[in-house]
Amino acid sequence: MSVAPPLLAVEGLTKSYGGIHAVRGVSFSLRAGEILALIGPNGAGKSTCFDMLNGQNKPDSGHVRLLGEETTGKKPREIWRMGVGRTFQITATFATMTVRENVQVALISHGKQLFNLFGSAPNFDRSEAGRLLELVGMGGYADRPCGELAYGDLKRLELAVALANEPKLLLMDEPTAGMAPRERVDLMRLTAQIAREKSIGVLFTEHDMDVVFEHADRIIVLNRGTLIAEGSPAEVRSNPQVQAVYLGEGLLYEAGHREGAST
Amino acid sequence: MKLTVQDLNSHYGPAHILFDIGFEVGEGEVVALLGRNGAGKSTTFRSIVGLVAQRSGRIMFEGKDVSAKPTHEIVRDGLGYVPEERRIFTDLTVEENLEVGKQSKRPNAPHWTREKLFALFPNLGEMKNRPGGRMSGGEQQMLTIARTLMGNPSLVLLDEPSEGLSPKIVEQMVDAILTMKKEGVSIVVSEQNLHFARLISDRAYIIERGRICFGGTMAELDARPDIRDAHLSL
Amino acid sequence: MAFYVVQFLTGLASAASLFLVASGLSIIFGVTRIVNFAHGAFYMIGAYIAFTLTERLSGAFGFWGSIVLAALAVALIGVLVEMVLLRRIYHAPELFQLLATFGLTLMVEDLVVLVWGPDDLVGRRAPGFKGAIDFFGQNIPSYDLFLIVLGPVVLGILWLLFQRTRWGVLVRAATQDRDMVAALGVNQKWLFTSVFAVGVFLAALGGALQIPRDAVHHAMDLRIIVEVFVVVVIGGLGSIVGAFVAAVLVSELNAFGILIFPKISIILVFLVMAVVLIVRPWGLFGKPEAAARKTPGLTVNPWRPLTSNERLASLAALVIAATLPLFAGNYALTVGSEIAIFVIFAVSLHFLMSVGGLASFGHAAYFGLGAYGIAFLAKMAGLPMIVCLLLGPLLGCMGAAVFGFFAVQLSGVYFAMLTLAFAQIVWSIAFQWVSVTGGDNGILGVWPEKWAASPSHFYWLALGVAALVTIVLRVMVFSPFGYALRATRDSLLRTEAIGINAKRIQWTAFVIAGTTAGIGGALFAYLKGSVFPDNLGISLSVDALVMVLLGGVETVSGAVIGAIVYKALNIWLVSQTDLSKLVLGGFIVLIVVVFPKGIVGMLEMLAQRRRKSSPPGSPLLAKPIESAE
Structure with missing residues (x-):
């Protein structure tokens, strides 16, 4: 047993709405550099769970600790300052600003210059913004208005923004939803590569099993608010309970995919 | 033909979403529109019922061009629409939700009463006075279909009816759709799940990046695994 | 009993x-x-x-x-x-x-x-x-x-x-x-x-x-x-029961408020409203609104600072404006001063509304508070003009700090209604608290000192301050703070997710805008030599909105142009017709229906259309900072 606390430790997370348990006693942990997928049917509590990790939502009970430090009850912006970056299922970017400006806002926040009234923002950390954009392959788009970008590019921009505060942990809510098949693979490869290089832990939810089985180091499965399985892609894939509630028994899903067909 | 769509092009603001979409639905047929998230399935449906402002092309419903009509007139002509996100009225009870959908009888379409719908979806009959917001996802999906059927449509556009539902509920959905078909309702169903589509549809079209890239019977689709694997997930 | x-x-x-x-x-x-x-x-x-x-x-x-x-x-x-x-x-x-x-x-x-x-x-x-x-x-x-x-x-x-x-x-x-x-x-x-x-x-x-x-x-x-x-802010917009309960509440507060604070009974209503807003921002019976439509919301081109050529052009326009006293008479100079003051007022609202996405319907409150600040300092404390000009706007600043704190808790129409209600409360206080504000009779005899008394000197003063204010606010638009403010306008979700306390950013912007409006009000008090409750009335608030809208709500410098055109038109109109409200109202309706992008927005569109052959990489936003009428 290692003495150092894991990057992310979730213990007994519980939340109910109007008597219905959305999330019940969910516990798991995540190491630095590890890529963990959270899957499960719609309504299984993935979003609620996710929102409790990033501070949008407060658990009724349970703990979330980042490197041993409690984050429950903290606001999203405070959790971000502790080193948690995130991307949204439906991208949230600053549509009237350019791609570079989007990254610069995050850098300004990271550099605690938010109340700097007289500095020059267009020149603020321009090189770092450029570097982040290069990293996600958006270097050529820096001056484009964000509102004009294709959806896949917005997702990549979100990744660059999420990396601006040198996060220890990335929370990605359906990172490839709404993207073309090729883009999905590219984005997740990129994410995995960055995560491993910088030893960033990644937790993501996803419906595309290709993406999950190819990129996740480990998978946890949520159903009706409880964790029903945890393990490597191969273990989860062959878990009969997971097949029953999520992957399907063959009636509704292709056999090939059940075995995790590669892309 | 019940419904013929020709050269349908749609835009959201500056973004061109649909490119020359064309497909047909025969009388009493169930046709699947397959494709991934964001491929353009929902936009196609929304364009057909006039919920997308910037669209062009011809949409012939029962021999009449409805492409210039406002949404409510298209629906009153007997073209029902069940949206993807269900969009039930959460503050209204089950009964009230059905009331909103109510339209007069139509000679060429089955007539649905509350009783008939409660027989089709028994769960709904047990919660007539429950507000829509306090129903489970599956119940909401049933309600949204029942609500559209209250308009006595002769054709229904069903947008991803199996989305986010447990397999058990999906099986009920299959039964309901087959019952609707038996009653004489033509159906276009958009789906990502090929297997679900296979259980209910006669023919299928595949849409990818706003373009129709395949059209044929389910057997023809099975004969083309290349197309199937390139454009469909799961 | x-x-x-x-x-x-x-x-x-x-x-x-x-x-x-x-x-x-x-x-x-x-x-x-x-x-x-x-x-x-x-x-x-x-x-x-x-x-x-x-x-x-x-x-x-x-x-x-x-x-x-x-x-x-x-x-x-x-x-x-x-x-x-x-x-x-x-x-x-x-x-x-x-x-x-x-x-x-x-x-x-x-x-x-x-x-x-x-x-x-x-x-x-x-x-x-x-x-x-x-x-x-x-x-x-x-x-x-x-x-x-x-x-x-x-x-x-x-x-x-x-x-x-x-x-x-x-x-x-x-x-x-x-x-x-x-x-x-x-x-x-x-x-x-x-x-x-x-x-x-x-x-x-x-x-x-x-x-x-x-x-x-x-x-x-x-x-x-x-x-x-x-009533609807307290009861919750969209709720009929809420409207009933809040109507009773407000009426009772008015009925008993008169007994407690006979002069400023409205204070009680304000206090209750403030409490409700803190506890339930969407009202007693209302529901939290889904994400509201963006206020500027059409299509916005990215903004960029002026190029050096554009800076020169702006400077040239300013120099030309400064030569007005060489050939214009006293009346024209007074009009010129008034226009300059309204440029200050318009750019202050623009900062809040276009940059911050917060459309205040009660911005005149801070303009008027600045004016009253001057009146109190000059008439009652007898301070010298320079000191007054520096301290007077602080009243606008304080008003904005208090009201802004509550206002930024809301957004969209709620924000608009709340700012309007606040402004009306300030107006009522000015109107009712006769012993301090003179009520309807206002405070008279607020004249500038000798060095600024002549129309040409005062014009230069107003023009100089207007230019300075415009430049400072423009610098802020392109400062880190300005970026953060625009970010809160575009996506609250994202700003929160990158560690930005959006409410504090917006509150700061509100205070900056209020203080700036107060500067305009301070000059206005000296220009008119008097202060009246109308200086913080609704119609003045709407004047500011129309100026920004006329110039183009989505542009960086539209407000300046909008203020000049609108104020000149307004002064001319009032001299021509008794039915100025009718004409003005019709004018507003017309802009909204046929001219929603404003003057500068239209110019930009035309310019873009002309350059259509070249790629739309750099949107045109070339506007002089200040120009003559």
């Missing part, structure tokens, strides 16, 4: 009309998502028409018939307005809808004076309710008792209408999801029209029922609309 009971009953009676108007506003908002500023105008027309009819038709039947007939007639006018104007702007940003309906209000104000004259009209007593009832030695007008009963009765009727009729079910469904209702075969257009008619009917009925209690006059629209805004 009896006195308090009577006071309580008086409050309840006042609540009836307030509830009728507020519920009408709520119903209309629920379905159309338009906050109908013209609701007060419909209330007023209802009162005027009822007055005329009750004068013509005799007897009890004539009186009550007139009340109902008046409300029906106004509902018909409402239907016309809905079909001709509102149908064109249902998809416009909220700000435009508020402005268009405000434009209507202005037009109506002049029209009623044209038709009914400027004097107060005292209506007939209601047949059957002429007397008063003795309650332990205190008199209660029996008409008040009638109103007390009427309120709950109307609430009951509305409840039945919405719960028990198909129309009610459709309206409630449309309140949640308009498009889905259409997708089920319901004709939205007529649903909207009928809802609007019902809402307007309620407003007009509220007005008509007031004539036995109160004189009919041409300013009653603004008074009621502000109270109604307070």
Whole structure:
């Protein structure tokens, strides 16, 4: 047993709405550099769970600790300052600003210059913004208005923004939803590569099993608010309970995919 | 033909979403529109019922061009629409939700009463006075279909009816759709799940990046695994 | 004790009309998502028409018939307005809808004076309710008792209408999801029209029922609309029960507030509103709004700082403006000074509204506070002008700090209504607190010192300050803070997710904008030599909005151009016609409907179209910082 606390430790997370348990006693942990997928049917509590990790939502009970430090009850912006970056299922970017400006806002926040009234923002950390954009392959788009970008590019921009505060942990809510098949693979490869290089832990939810089985180091499965399985892609894939509630028994899903067909 | 769509092009603001979409639905047929998230399935449906402002092309419903009509007139002509996100009225009870959908009888379409719908979806009959917001996802999906059927449509556009539902509920959905078909309702169903589509549809079209890239019977689709694997997930 | 009971009953009676108007506003908002500023105008027309009819038709039947007939007639006018104007702007940003309906209000104000004259009209007593009832030695007008009963009765009727009729079910469904209702075969257009008619009917009925209690006059629209805004903010927009409870609450607070703070009774209402907003920002019975449409919301090109050529051009324009005293007379210089002051006012609102996405409908409050600040310092403390000019705007700053703190808790139409209500509260204080502010008579004799007294010197002063303010705010737009502010406008979700405390950013912007407006107000006090409550009135707030809108709400420098054009036009118009409100109102409606991008926005579009051959990489935003009229 290692003495150092894991990057992310979730213990007994519980939340109910109007008597219905959305999330019940969910516990798991995540190491630095590890890529963990959270899957499960719609309504299984993935979003609620996710929102409790990033501070949008407060658990009724349970703990979330980042490197041993409690984050429950903290606001999203405070959790971000502790080193948690995130991307949204439906991208949230600053549509009237350019791609570079989007990254610069995050850098300004990271550099605690938010109340700097007289500095020059267009020149603020321009090189770092450029570097982040290069990293996600958006270097050529820096001056484009964000509102004009294709959806896949917005997702990549979100990744660059999420990396601006040198996060220890990335929370990605359906990172490839709404993207073309090729883009999905590219984005997740990129994410995995960055995560491993910088030893960033990644937790993501996803419906595309290709993406999950190819990129996740480990998978946890949520159903009706409880964790029903945890393990490597191969273990989860062959878990009969997971097949029953999520992957399907063959009636509704292709056999090939059940075995995790590669892309 | 019940419904013929020709050269349908749609835009959201500056973004061109649909490119020359064309497909047909025969009388009493169930046709699947397959494709991934964001491929353009929902936009196609929304364009057909006039919920997308910037669209062009011809949409012939029962021999009449409805492409210039406002949404409510298209629906009153007997073209029902069940949206993807269900969009039930959460503050209204089950009964009230059905009331909103109510339209007069139509000679060429089955007539649905509350009783008939409660027989089709028994769960709904047990919660007539429950507000829509306090129903489970599956119940909401049933309600949204029942609500559209209250308009006595002769054709229904069903947008991803199996989305986010447990397999058990999906099986009920299959039964309901087959019952609707038996009653004489033509159906276009958009789906990502090929297997679900296979259980209910006669023919299928595949849409990818706003373009129709395949059209044929389910057997023809099975004969083309290349197309199937390139454009469909799961 | 009896006195308090009577006071309580008086409050309840006042609540009836307030509830009728507020519920009408709520119903209309629920379905159309338009906050109908013209609701007060419909209330007023209802009162005027009822007055005329009750004068013509005799007897009890004539009186009550007139009340109902008046409300029906106004509902018909409402239907016309809905079909001709509102149908064109249902998809416009909220700000435009508020402005268009405000434009209507202005037009109506002049029209009623044209038709009914400027004097107060005292209506007939209601047949059957002429007397008063003795309650332990205190008199209660029996008409008040009638109103007390009427309120709950109307609430009951509305409840039945919405719960028990198909129309009610459709309206409630449309309140949640308009498009889905259409997708089920319901004709939205007529649903909207009928809802609007019902809402307007309620407003007009509220007005008509007031004539036995109160004189009919041409300013009653603004008074009621502000109270109604307070009611819906407290009760929750869209909730009829909320409108009822809040109407009673506000009326009682007014009734008892007079006993506690006889001079500034409105303070009590403000305190309650503040508490409600902190505890439940969406009102007692309201629901949290889904993400509101963006206020600027059309299509926004990225902004960029001026190039060096553009800076030179701006400087040249400023130099040319500075030569005005060499050839212009005193009148022109005074006009020039006023325009410069309004440039300051407009750019301050622009900073909040275009950069921050927060459309304040009460920005004049901070302009006026700056002016009063000067008046207090110069007249009462006798400080020198320079000191006054430096300290005076601090009053605007403090006002903005207090009100802004609450206002930024909300967004969209709630923000607009709340800022308007705050401004009206400040106005009421200035108006009622005669011992300090001089009330309606204002504070006179605030003249500049000798060095700035001549028209040319004062013009240079105003021009210099305007240029400085414009430059400073522009620098802020492109500062890290300015980026963060724009970020909060574009996506609150994302700003929070990258560690930005959006409310604090917005509050800071509010204070900056308020202080800047205060600078404008301070100069204005010296220019006019006096300060009046109108310096913080609604019409001045709307002037600021129109200036920004006219210039182009989505541009960086539109406000400057908008202020110059609008103010020049306004001064000219007032000298040409007695019906300036009518013309101005029509003008506002026209801009909103046919000219929504404003002058600078149009120029940009034209410029872009001309350059269409080249890629749209660098949007044109070349505007002089300051120019001559």
